[in-house]
Amino acid sequence: MLEIKDLTVEVEGKEIIRDLNLSIEEGEVHVLFGPNGCGKTTLIMTLLGFPSYKVTRGFITFKGVDITNLPTNERVKLGMGMSFQHPPEIRGVKLGDMVNIAQGRKEDEIDEDVIALAKRLNISVDFLNRDVNLGFSGGEVKRSEILQLLAQAPDFILFDEPDSGVDVENIELIGRIMSELLDRNKMPSKREKSGLIITHSGSIMRHIKADRAHVMLGGRIACSGMPDEVTRNVMETGFERCVELCVRSNEVGAE
Amino acid sequence: MTDKETIVRAERAKTKKAALGEDIAIEDYITGNEHPSLNSLDEFPAEYQQDLLDAGIEPTEKDRSGSFLQRDCSVVFSTVKYPGLELMSTTEALKKHEWLKEYLWKAVPVDQDKYTAEVELGQTQGYFIRSEAGKKVTMPVQSCLFISSDKIGQKVHNIIIAEENSELHIITGCSVSHAVNSALHLGVSEFYVKKGAKITFTMIHNWSRGMEVRPRSAVVIEDDGAFISNYILMTPVKSLQMYPTAYCVGKNARATFQTVIYAQGDTKIDSGSRAVLRGEGSRSEIISRVIATDNAEVIARGDVIGEGANAKGHIECRGLMLSDTAEIDSIPELKAARKDLDLSHEAAIGKVAEEEIQYLMARGLSEEEATSVIIRGFLNVDITGLPDALARETKKMFDMSLEKVM
Numbered sequence A: 001m002l003e004i005k006d007l008t009v010e011v012e013g014k015e016i017i018r019d020l021n022l023s024i025e026e027g028e029v030h031v032l033f034g035p036n037g038c039g040k041t042t043l044i045m046t047l048l049g050f051p052s053y054k055v056t057r058g059f060i061t062f063k064g065v066d067i068t069n070l071p072t073n074e075r076v077k078l079g080m081g082m083s084f085q086h087p088p089e090i091r092g093v094k095l096g097d098m099v100n101i102a103q104g105r106k107e108d109e110i111d112e113d114v115i116a117l118a119k120r121l122n123i124s125v126d127f128l129n130r131d132v133n134l135g136f137s138g139g140e141v142k143r144s145e146i147l148q149l150l151a152q153a154p155d156f157i158l159f160d161e162p163d164s165g166v167d168v169e170n171i172e173l174i175g176r177i178m179s180e181l182l183d184r185n186k187m188p189s190k191r192e193k194s195g196l197i198i199t200h201s202g203s204i205m206r207h208i209k210a211d212r213a214h215v216m217l218g219g220r221i222a223c224s225g226m227p228d229e230v231t232r233n234v235m236e237t238g239f240e241r242c243v244e245l246c247v248r249s250n251e252v253g254a255e
Numbered sequence B: 001m002t003d004k005e006t007i008v009r010a011e012r013a014k015t016k017k018a019a020l021g022e023d024i025a026i027e028d029y030i031t032g033n034e035h036p037s038l039n040s041l042d043e044f045p046a047e048y049q050q051d052l053l054d055a056g057i058e059p060t061e062k063d064r065s066g067s068f069l070q071r072d073c074s075v076v077f078s079t080v081k082y083p084g085l086e087l088m089s090t091t092e093a094l095k096k097h098e099w100l101k102e103y104l105w106k107a108v109p110v111d112q113d114k115y116t117a118e119v120e121l122g123q124t125q126g127y128f129i130r131s132e133a134g135k136k137v138t139m140p141v142q143s144c145l146f147i148s149s150d151k152i153g154q155k156v157h158n159i160i161i162a163e164e165n166s167e168l169h170i171i172t173g174c175s176v177s178h179a180v181n182s183a184l185h186l187g188v189s190e191f192y193v194k195k196g197a198k199i200t201f202t203m204i205h206n207w208s209r210g211m212e213v214r215p216r217s218a219v220v221i222e223d224d225g226a227f228i229s230n231y232i233l234m235t236p237v238k239s240l241q242m243y244p245t246a247y248c249v250g251k252n253a254r255a256t257f258q259t260v261i262y263a264q265g266d267t268k269i270d271s272g273s274r275a276v277l278r279g280e281g282s283r284s285e286i287i288s289r290v291i292a293t294d295n296a297e298v299i300a301r302g303d304v305i306g307e308g309a310n311a312k313g314h315i316e317c318r319g320l321m322l323s324d325t326a327e328i329d330s331i332p333e334l335k336a337a338r339k340d341l342d343l344s345h346e347a348a349i350g351k352v353a354e355e356e357i358q359y360l361m362a363r364g365l366s367e368e369e370a371t372s373v374i375i376r377g378f379l380n381v382d383i384t385g386l387p388d389a390l391a392r393e394t395k396k397m398f399d400m401s402l403e404k405v406m
Helices: A040-048 A072-078 A095-102 A112-119 A138-152 A168-181 A227-237 A239-254 B003-012 B046-054 B090-096 B098-103 B114-122 B354-361 B367-379 B388-405
Strands: A002-011 A014-024 A029-033 A053-062 A080-083 A156-160 A194-199 A212-217 A220-225 B066-071 B074-080 B085-089 B127-131 B136-147 B153-162 B167-176 B183-193 B198-206 B211-221 B226-233 B239-242 B245-248 B254-263 B268-277 B283-292 B297-306 B312-321 B327-336 B342-350
Touching (some): A014 A040, A014 A194, A040 A072, A040 A156, A072 A080, A227 A239, B046 B136, B046 B167, B046 B388, B066 B127, B098 B153, B114 B211, B153 B198, B245 B254, B254 B268, B254 B297, B367 B388
Parallel strands (some): A029 A194, A156 A194
Antiparallel strands (some): A002 A014, A212 A220
């Protein structure tokens, strides 16, 4: 599904990601841990093709297409989607409008389908009529993002910190819908959707099963492993110690 | 004030420059030829039909309680379909109602400036709209002031009265033929909202590059009365200056002004709304959205003067800049004359933010589509207080105006 090869990315002339390699197969969900400033967000912004993230080396292929230089909306047409951590407020553009846009419809009206979709995330009609992200609480932002993704139904989804600022009650709901969006409830052989989840705290991992976990440090993937193990190591010992443990176990494995 | 006194005051103000806006040489404009009356709006020359549509006028008169059309300086059509509604030219109305002269120049001073003086001394028609006491005319009245000839100076005096506990909804369009290079529109509008009455006034200005426009409007609102103005200008204009004022004189009188301006080309606009809150518990809300592109210059003003007990007023001015050679000046003003008031304002001028475009692109829109959604959203003011059908209609007119510029 997604193949990242020797990727180097600059933001405002500063190298943030260096020679990064990552491959996510169809039906797989990967989780990416890392401290603030390690380049996690840069990676997904680059995957989505935002203009201030300049690829200076390497390439990205998606569904076999080299997308390294494609504009964002072309990548979206190919089947990429993203849940933003800090989406911008857009005055006069309602959440309902965003759902219509995500669904690729030209309608102005918020119809029954949209309302039914919203209901699943405990989103009311009144809320659909609010300007998107304007005065939304942390949890509301996440649910609004997930709702737009439900409408968009992408094949590959990037989640940027879907668990930050969300209360316990909502995190379970979000985890459940994410699992659905990513075909987690299906038999492994029937899974077609893929995803990459970025998390700082890892708390979402209690509510969604991933196939593989990575720790990012200093603009590279420093270690990779089974999600449970990596999550536990990160939670218990911190990122750097986790990487050390990881490297050591690799060495042991190699002997 | 006798007729004679009015004329004397107007004569004295003949050379009095307006406080705001560029000075216009009124004498350069003419009255032009008389135009014949029409039996229906679709008799209006085909070449102008689109201009009518662009100003929100429904030529079939469907869902309208009455229609009024003035071409240059002649009233060519006026009809009423609704009991309890009166609609005719001001000239005719003054002949019909002896009492009407008491309403002339009561809200707008005749000697405010040379333009008001000119309307008194050289008036060329205008409309009179009145809803009788207790009558709720829920279907809108449409009126259009149209300029079809070059060098015309249209000088109208409009009087709008909603008698006690009545309701009046007006859609008015000012439009100009694409063939006109230069013309002048002076429009005095005096609104009287009696006790418990309500007027909504939705105005579309569909001008062109050579138009000079100086409306002079004021509203007097009595106890529990409400006035809602929606103003839309999407087309270029040479110069426009106006500062409509609502006098909330009655207890709980309410005034709302919503203004949407898309200024392009070399357009020069100085537009504001003012509310004078005299009545106890009176309230006002002034909202404006201004987009400036090309070399347009816009001054967006708002002014609330609090004089009555527990009065409450808010101003919200937002500007969006689409060009480095355009200019927006946002000037909200508040004046408090006692302690139990609640007056506030917020003003902001911004750009189309890159991250907003990216966000929309991440949902599948192209850069161009994303920009258009943001601009449309920016201008999207929720029009409150209109009946459903009229709100839909207004939205349609707004979308139509927007599509023309986008």
